[in-house]
Structure formats: C-alpha cells, structure tokens
Amino acid sequence: MAYARPRVFRDPVHGLIAIAPEDEFLVDLIDTPEFQRLRRIRQLGVSGVTYHGAEHSRFSHSLGVLNFAQRMLRELEERYSGDKRICDLIREKAKVVKAAALLHDTGHGPFSHACERAFAAGKQHEDRSQSVIAGPESSVPEILERNWINPKEVQSIIAKSHAVPFLTDIVSSQLDADRMDYILRDAAATGVRYGQFDAEWVLHSLCLGQDPVETSEPGNGPGRCRLCLEKKRGLHSAEQITAARLHMSMQVYFHNNTRRWEAHLLCLFAEATRLAASDGLPKGTLPAVEEYFQEKGNVSHKVFLLLDETAMLGSMGLWSIQTDTAFSLLARLAENFLNRKKTMLWHEFSAPIARSREAEERLKAHLTEIIGPEKGQWVTDWISFKSYKLTEPILLSDGNLDSKAEEVENFSFLFKAFGGKEQPTIARLYYLPEQAEAVKPAIARAENPS
Amino acid sequence: MSANARTISPVLRLGQLLLITGGIQGRKKLQKIVHLLQAVGKVPFGYGFQFSFYGPYSVDLKAEMDELADEKLVIQEPFQTQFGSPIYHFQLGPAMKRLLEDLKVSDEEEWTDLARQLNLKTAIELEGISTVVFLQNVGWSGNELEEQFRTLKPKLEGDFEKYRAAALELNDQTLGHGAASYTVQ
Numbered sequence: 001m002a003y004a005r006p007r008v009f010r011d012p013v014h015g016l017i018a019i020a021p022e023d024e025f026l027v028d029l030i031d032t033p034e035f036q037r038l039r040r041i042r043q044l045g046v047s048g049v050t051y052h053g054a055e056h057s058r059f060s061h062s063l064g065v066l067n068f069a070q071r072m073l074r075e076l077e078e079r080y081s082g083d084k085r086i087c088d089l090i091r092e093k094a095k096v097v098k099a100a101a102l103l104h105d106t107g108h109g110p111f112s113h114a115c116e117r118a119f120a121a122g123k124q125h126e127d128r129s130q131s132v133i134a135g136p137e138s139s140v141p142e143i144l145e146r147n148w149i150n151p152k153e154v155q156s157i158i159a160k161s162h163a164v165p166f167l168t169d170i171v172s173s174q175l176d177a178d179r180m181d182y183i184l185r186d187a188a189a190t191g192v193r194y195g196q197f198d199a200e201w202v203l204h205s206l207c208l209g210q211d212p213v214e215t216s217e218p219g220n221g222p223g224r225c226r227l228c229l230e231k232k233r234g235l236h237s238a239e240q241i242t243a244a245r246l247h248m249s250m251q252v253y254f255h256n257n258t259r260r261w262e263a264h265l266l267c268l269f270a271e272a273t274r275l276a277a278s279d280g281l282p283k284g285t286l287p288a289v290e291e292y293f294q295e296k297g298n299v300s301h302k303v304f305l306l307l308d309e310t311a312m313l314g315s316m317g318l319w320s321i322q323t324d325t326a327f328s329l330l331a332r333l334a335e336n337f338l339n340r341k342k343t344m345l346w347h348e349f350s351a352p353i354a355r356s357r358e359a360e361e362r363l364k365a366h367l368t369e370i371i372g373p374e375k376g377q378w379v380t381d382w383i384s385f386k387s388y389k390l391t392e393p394i395l396l397s398d399g400n401l402d403s404k405a406e407e408v409e410n411f412s413f414l415f416k417a418f419g420g421k422e423q424p425t426i427a428r429l430y431y432l433p434e435q436a437e438a439v440k441p442a443i444a445r446a447e448n449p450s
Numbered sequence: 451m452s453a454n455a456r457t458i459s460p461v462l463r464l465g466q467l468l469l470i471t472g473g474i475q476g477r478k479k480l481q482k483i484v485h486l487l488q489a490v491g492k493v494p495f496g497y498g499f500q501f502s503f504y505g506p507y508s509v510d511l512k513a514e515m516d517e518l519a520d521e522k523l524v525i526q527e528p529f530q531t532q533f534g535s536p537i538y539h540f541q542l543g544p545a546m547k548r549l550l551e552d553l554k555v556s557d558e559e560e561w562t563d564l565a566r567q568l569n570l571k572t573a574i575e576l577e578g579i580s581t582v583v584f585l586q587n588v589g590w591s592g593n594e595l596e597e598q599f600r601t602l603k604p605k606l607e608g609d610f611e612k613y614r615a616a617a618l619e620l621n622d623q624t625l626g627h628g629a630a631s632y633t634v635q
Contacts, residue, residue: 126498134589152589156598159588161501163601172500213503357461357521358549364459365553373457384517391509421520 009063013185017067023095025147026066026102032139033305034106034132038062040308044186045111046261047252049340051190054252058105058112061185068177068199069101072170072227075206083401086208086222093167095149099133100157100171103140104178106132109297110312114262118269118375119297128304130155137301166208169227174394175202175238183244186252194247197240205234209397209405228397228405238394239414246387246418254383254426256346261337263379263430264344268316268333269293270375275330281315282322282330289315313338344379344430347443354427357382363429363446370438378431378439385426388418460496460514461523462555465546468524470557471569473541477512478504480540482576483568484511489583490620491561499584501602505577506584515540523549564624578606578613579620586617 004021011017019026029035038059047054073094080086107128109115116125132138134151141151156162157171170177180199187195208225229238252258275281276293288306292299299307319327320335336343353359360382367378374380388394388409395405409415431439458466467474467484474480485506487493497508519526523546528536542550549555559565568576581603582595590598595614600607 130588152594155588159501159584161584161588161598161602163598211503355521357517358523358545361459361461361549361553368457384513386513389509389513391507391512 011060011064011067013064013181013188014067017063019066023098025095025143025149026098028143029099029102029140030063032143034138034140035059035062035103037305037308038106038108040310041108041110041112042309043112043182044189044252045114045258046265047190047255047258049261050255050257051192051252053189053191054186056185056189058108061181062102062105064181064185065104065171065177066098066102068180068203069097069170071203072177072206073097075203076166076208079207079399080222080401083222086401089164089222093164095147096153096162097157097167097170099144099149099154101177103133103154104129104158104171106140110307110309111262111265114265115297117262118266119273126158130158131301133158135301164223164225165211166225166227173227174389174392175227175229175241179245180241183241183248186248187244190252192248192251194251195244197244198237201237202229202234202241205230205237207397207399208401209395209399209403210401212393212395212405212407222401225401226395226405228395228399229408230399231396231406231411232398234396235408235411238396238408239412242388242394242415242418246385246424249385249387250424254385256348256428259381259428260342260344260346260430263346263381264333264337266375266379267344267377267432268330268337270373271330271333272319274376275327279326282319282324282327284318285315286311343432345433345436345439346431347429347439349427349429349446351425353447354382354425359446359449360427362449363442366442366445367439370442371435377435378429381426381428381430383426385424386419387423388415390419458555461518462550462553463493463495464514464518465523465542465550466555466557466559467565468540468542468546469550469555470559470562470565473539474569475539476537476573477515479569479573479576480515481505481507481511482573482580483565484508485580486568486576486583486620487561487565489580489587490617491564491624493559493561501581501584505581505603518546521545564620574606575613575616578603578609579616581606582610582613582617583620 006018006020007027009017039057041058042048043056043058043061044054073090077087077090107125132140133154134141144151144154157168160168160172162168180202183195184199187193207228207230208222209228211224211226272281272293273296276290281290281293288303289311291303292307316334316338319330320338322331360380364374364380368374371377390409393407393409396408396411397403397405409419474483482505484495484497485499488495488497497511499506499508515524518524522543525541525543527539529539531537581599585595585598596610599610
C-alpha cells in the first residue's frame with residue numbers, strides 16, 4: 001500500500017515544519033511566484049545594518065506562521081475532541097485558516113515595513129495581501145478554488161471579518177501565530193535573547209470562550225467563540241510574550257541605528273520619486289523600479305511581482321555610479337546605503353516634547369517651510385508604542401464553550417501596566433548633514449516653544 | 451502655501467475633520483466616518499481597518515484619538531445616555547484650533563460635504579453602511595455579500611437593503627473623486 005509522507009521543511013525556529021499529504025495545496029501555494037517572491041523580502045527590512053544576523057526572509061516567517069497556525073488548530077481539536085460541533089467546524093475551516101496564515105504577508109514591499117512609510121499606497125501591506133489572495137491577476141485564487149477553498153473566505157480571515165472569530169484570532173490577534181513566530185524568529189536571528197517566551201506552554205494553554213464584548217446571548221454556540229488562554233495556566237505565558245514583544249520593539253524594531261537607515265532609505269526613495277516624475281531615473285534602472293517610483297507605489301500585480309529587494313539593490317548599484325550632477329544626491333544616498341556609510345544626522349527629543357503631537361506637527365511644518373517636504377532631506381520619527389492594546393484584549397477562559405471570557409488585564413498587574421498610559425516614547429529627527437545649520441534653530445524652537 | 455495644498459498628516463487631518471463637522475458624537479460614529487471617508491471618499495487618513503464586533507474598526511485611530519485627548523488637542527467629553535454606558539463627544543480643543551490656524555489648515559476640501567453628510571447619520575446607520583462597504587472591499591458581492599452581512603450583523607439584518615443602497619449612493623457621489631485629488635503624505 002502506498003504511503004504518503006508529509007512534506008517537511010527544516011526550520012531554525014520550529015525544527016521541522018510538516019505539511020500533511022491532504023494539505024498538498026499549501027505546497028502549490030508555496031510554489032507560486034507570489035509566495036516565492038517572499039524569499040527576496042527580508043523580514044526585518046534594514047535591521048541587518050544593526051544586527052548582521054537579521055537577514056531572514058518573509059518566506060521563512062510565513063512558513064513559521066503556518067506551522068503555529070496548524071499546531072493551534074490541532075491543540076484546539078484535541079482539547080475539544082468530545083465536542084462534535086467544534087471539531088467539525090475546525091475540520092471544515094482548517095484549510096482556510098492555513099491558507100490565510102501562509103499568505104498573510106504576501107503583500108509586503110521591499111524592505112518590509114520601511115517601504116510602507118514611503119508612500120500612502122504602501123501603507124497597508126494587508127490590502128495588497130488580500131489582492132494577492134483573491135485578485136484576478138494572481139495565481140493564488142485558482143489554486144484555492146481548485147481545492148474548494150473560497151479565496152474571499154481566506155481574505156476575510158485577514159480582514160478579521162470571518163464569521164467565526166476564533167479562526168481569525170489564530171492569524172490576527174495579540175496572541176496569534178504571526179506574533180508568536182516573528183518574536184521567536186527575530187530574536188533568534190538578531191541574537192537578542194529578550195525575545196524568548198514559552199511557546200509550547202502558550203499552545204498547551206489555548207482554549208475557547210465567549211466574547212466578553214458581545215452581548216450575552218445564550219446559544220451563541222462555538223461559532224462565535226474567541227481564542228483564549230486557560231485562566232489557570234495561561235496568564236504567565238501571556239505576560240511573557242507581551243514583555244518579549246516590548247523588549248524586541250525597544251531593542252530591535254525601533255533601534256535608533258535601524259530607524260536612521262530607514263530614514264536614509266526614505267530620503268533615497270523621495271529623491272528617486274522626484275527624479276521619476278521629472279527628468280527620469282538613470283538609464284538602465286529596472287522598469288519595475290522606475291514604475292514603482294513614478295506611480296508612488298501604486299503598481300499593478302505584474303509589476304509588484306518583480307519588485308523585491310534584489311531589484312531595488314540592483315538599481316541602487318546602478319544609481320551609485322552615476323556621475324551626472326543631476327543624479328548627485330541619488331548617487332550619494334545609494335552608494336552610502338550599499339556601503340553602510342552613515343549619512344543621516346539625528347536628534348532625539350525627550351519628554352515632554354517627545355510626548356507632544358503638537359510639537360511634532362509644528363516642527364514638521366517649520367522644516368517643510370525652510371527645507372522642503374518631509375522625506376526629502378529630513379524625516380521625523382515620533383513613535384507611540386503600545387505594548388498591549390486594551391482594545392484588542394488577550395482573553396482568559398475556563399475553557400467551557402459557554403463561559404464568557406475575561407480580559408487578561410483584570411488578572412495581571414503587568415498587563416495593567418502594559419496597557420496603561422505610561423509607555424516608552426521615541427521622538428527623533430533625522431536629517432542630511434547639509435541641512436544641519438537649518439535644522440539647529442528648528443530643534444531649538446521645538447524644545448523652547450515660547 | 452496653505453497646509454491643504456501642501457501635506458496634511460493624519461493628526462492634522464483628524465483635526466480638520468472635527469473642524470469641518472463641528473464635532474462628532476460617539477466613538478463608533480467617529481470610527482465609521484473615518485472609515486467611510488477613507489474607503490469611499492479616498493481621503494488619505496492612512497489608518498488600517500479591520501472588522502470588530504461593532505463593524506470596521508481601527509486600533510490605530512483609537513490610539514491616536516486617545517493621545518490627542520491626553521494632550522487636550524481634542525476634547526473628549528463623556529455624557530450619559532439612557533442605555534447606561536457613556537457616549538463621548540469629540541471636539542477640537544483650543545490648542546488644536548490654534549494649531550490648525552497657525553498651519554493654515556482650512557475646512558475647504560473636496561470631501562467637506564461628504565463628511566458633514568455622514569455626520570448627520572446615526573451611529574447605527576453608519577455601522578450598517580460601513581459594514582457593507584468593508585465587505586465589498588473584501589470582495590463580497592450580490593447574495594454572498596448579503597449572507598456575510600446577516601452573519602456578522604444579525605441585529606441590523608432587517609435594514610440590509612437600506613444600508614446597501616446608502617453605500618451605493620455614497621459610491622456614486624464620490625465617483626469623481628480620486629486619491630490623486632488629495633495631497634498624500
């Protein structure tokens with residue numbers, strides 16, 4: 001008798017990621033140009049300039065999210081093995097959730113989140129991911145439909161509008177497969193060990209409960225349940241994952257050096273956009289890259305598939321050797337980016353300026369007036385970080401499907417602090433050295449507004 | 451150069467919305483108005499919306515409003531309703547008024563009428579219309595759209611046709627508007 005073996009991927013975080021023979025469609029999805037493109041998008045954008053190990057891709061992260069999503073579904077199926085309603089629901093929808101977990105990041109542009117700051121069109125990679133999943137030009141919907149999966153249902157998981165909330169929670173919540181993978185993977189790749197938490201215990205503690213916000217209606221049934229952690233055993237693992245994210249954010253994601261290189265990239269992109277709209281980019285620039293800047297990130301699916309970090313870095317190589325004075329800023333920024341030659345100067349504001357949106361707006365208006373628009377030769381970076389969003393609470397439950405879940409902050413002083421008003425703030429201004437003289441009085445004015 | 455012709459950040463854009471509408475009653479109403487202005491009116495607020503229990507919802511918009519309220523740029527005044535839980539009235543604070551004046555942000559935009567028109571609707575109406583628009587943007591149409599709406603919003607299902615018609619009307623009204631009409635930051 002023929003024995004179908006699962007497909008396995010060796011993974012530095014998970015060990016082995018297995019795809020069961022009945023889920024062969026996931027392998028077909030992995031083999032699409034849309035998914036393969038993720039090999040050429042680094043998970044942490046420009047963080048590699050700060051942490052040299054941060055070279056891992058969205059491809060490996062997406063496989064990791066799939067693995068956690070698969071394991072979450074399995075844990076729930078085992079826990080509720082005596083409840084036919086829940087088991088049937090999980091079996092019926094498992095493929096939808098797995099597809100959403102695998103494809104959730106396919107909309108990322110080159111340099112991941114850095115690119116989202118460049119243009120309004122790149123703001124939400126989730127929107128682009130949704131058009132990869134169901135758009136007419138994408139090769140993904142055909143594979144989904146061939147396997148009796150409605151692409152719109154997969155989209156609904158990412159948009160959080162799926163009719164079964166706990167399925168959405170697996171892919172998008174404060175306790176989702178995405179967060180669990182990126183914290184562990186980023187920590188392992190950067191060597192920043194703060195990003196550790198007990199993932200096995202989180203999985204072991206997963207259960208379901210009724211939404212605390214939804215008005216109590218007996219008989220809501222399992223279809224309206226939310227993903228929870230078991231009240232008796234899950235609290236500390238929830239605290240740990242939230243603290244890990246807070247520390248990773250401060251140590252890695254918002255690291256001054258990384259944000260400085262992001263600002264450098266934004267200025268380079270702004271100059272490329274200016275040139276694309278006027279005299280054109282240097283001859284030989286890849287058409288996809290040229291179109292990206294001409295259209296301010298708003299490109300067709302076909303062009304999007306060609307837009308990756310290889311294309312961007314290749315173009316930067318070409319730009320860096322331009323001798324025409326019309327390209328001098330572009331050439332300098334490209335060359336310095338490729339050779340990690342620090343260019344941007346910076347200033348860090350402290351509280352109360354760092355907490356003031358008014359100060360930020362006045363500074364931006366002033367700099368626009370004296371230098372020109374933001375991202376041309378200067379970039380502000382006011383980060384209001386929330387380690388835990390009270391509006392999207394992590395829920396605790398006794399595991400009974402009819403029990404109303406409760407917000408974790410009701411049981412934890414740490415979560416009260418994580419969700420409180422006192423949060424770390426970061427407020428920085430990055431600028432090109434030739435603007436230093438102009439910037440100095442603007443900083444002084446921001447710090448002494450009277 | 452006026453800020454409207456230059457660039458307007460999300461913070462100033464929110465201030466501008468309150469300037470245009472003269473204030474918005476209720477968190478839900480504020481969320482849905484911003485969602486509809488962004489989704490239908492193509493006004494670049496720049497917030498990501500996902501679906502929550504009360505329809506399209508942006509965690510970032512909520513956080514931004516809280517910050518603006520903490521800084522007193524926006525006055526977030528609670529008033530008690532007959533249903534028990536308070537409703538918040540959002541208005542411009544004096545500091546935001548001064549900021550908008552100093553930075554020459556005016557109330558004249560292509561979307562001014564649309565914003566005022568949306569503000570005349572009730573929170574429930576906006577929840578219904580906003581949900582239809584959200585589902586349309588996810589790709590649902592026809593009977594499937596109706597089915598999704600009924601599943602997600604069982605309490606509003608009786609008025610589904612009314613909300614679908616209102617969403618259609620909004621789309622028709624804003625057909626002439628394109629994202630390019632606005633200065634995008």
